[in-house]
Amino acid sequence: MHSKFLPSLVLLLIPHLVNAHYIFDKFFAENIQELKTNIRQPKVVDPLLDVTADDMRCNVNKGLASQTATIPAGSMVGFELDTVIFHPGPAAFYLGKIPEGETAATWDGSGPQWFKIAEWGGKYDPEMWDFEPLNVRKLNTTIPSSTPSGEYLLRVEQIGLLIPLEPQFYISCAQIKVVNGGDGVPASMVAIPGHIQPDDPGLLLDIYHPIAGTTYTVPGPTVWRE
Ligand SMILES: [Cu+2]
Known part of the structure; x- marks a missing residue:
C-alpha cells in the first residue's frame, strides 16, 4: 500500500479493529422490524471484491431465505x-x-431482471470525499408506487472506497412480494454482474485526494422511479 494513504486509513479503521467489515443482515418496512428470515444471509462478513463475479447478485449465502415479506407498493x-x-x-x-x-x-x-430504485452518492469536500451513507445503521427508501405487483429480490449494494483502486462490495438480498402495485414499466434493466464495469470512474475514485469542481456518479444504471 502506498504510504500516502496511511494516515486516513488508520483513522478510519481504529474503532473497528475487531470487526473491520459489516453485513446488511436485517430487513425492515413500515410494519416490520429487524426481520432476518427474508434475507439471504451472507456467509461471512468480508466484502466481495470482484464486480464481474456471479456472487455480486446476492453475495455468498448460507442458503435461501425461509420467508418472503409482503410490501405494498409506495411504502418504505x-x-x-x-x-x-x-x-x-x-x-x-x-x-x-x-x-x-x-x-x-x-x-x-x-x-x-434488475433495476435501480434508489441511490446515495457523495460530494466534493476539500479534506476527503463526503459520502452520504456514512455512520448510519440503516438505509431505506420506498418501493416506487407504479412497480407492478409480484415477487422481487430487493438488493442493497454499498461500495466501500477506503482502499483506492480496491473497491469493496457489501451486498444483501431480501425476498419481498409487492402488492397493490401499478402498471409502471421499469427502465434501464440490467444483469448482475454486468451492471457495473470494473473501470467505472465511481469505483476508481481516490477519496483522499478530492479534486475541486468534480462530481460523483453512483455506479450502475440510472434510478427508475414512477
Ligand atoms: Cu471493512
Whole structure:
C-alpha cells in the first residue's frame, strides 16, 4: 500500500479493529422490524471484491431465505446493518423482477431482471470525499408506487472506497412480494454482474485526494422511479 494513504486509513479503521467489515443482515418496512428470515444471509462478513463475479447478485449465502415479506407498493423498505456503515462510498437499492417459473425464494438472480430504485452518492469536500451513507445503521427508501405487483429480490449494494483502486462490495438480498402495485414499466434493466464495469470512474475514485469542481456518479444504471 502506498504510504500516502496511511494516515486516513488508520483513522478510519481504529474503532473497528475487531470487526473491520459489516453485513446488511436485517430487513425492515413500515410494519416490520429487524426481520432476518427474508434475507439471504451472507456467509461471512468480508466484502466481495470482484464486480464481474456471479456472487455480486446476492453475495455468498448460507442458503435461501425461509420467508418472503409482503410490501405494498409506495411504502418504505430498508436494510439494517450489524454495525454502522463505516467505509465511505456510495450505496444503491435494486429490485430484481422474478422471472416466469421462479419465486423470490428460488430465483438465483440471473438475467437482465434488475433495476435501480434508489441511490446515495457523495460530494466534493476539500479534506476527503463526503459520502452520504456514512455512520448510519440503516438505509431505506420506498418501493416506487407504479412497480407492478409480484415477487422481487430487493438488493442493497454499498461500495466501500477506503482502499483506492480496491473497491469493496457489501451486498444483501431480501425476498419481498409487492402488492397493490401499478402498471409502471421499469427502465434501464440490467444483469448482475454486468451492471457495473470494473473501470467505472465511481469505483476508481481516490477519496483522499478530492479534486475541486468534480462530481460523483453512483455506479450502475440510472434510478427508475414512477
Ligand atoms: Cu471493512
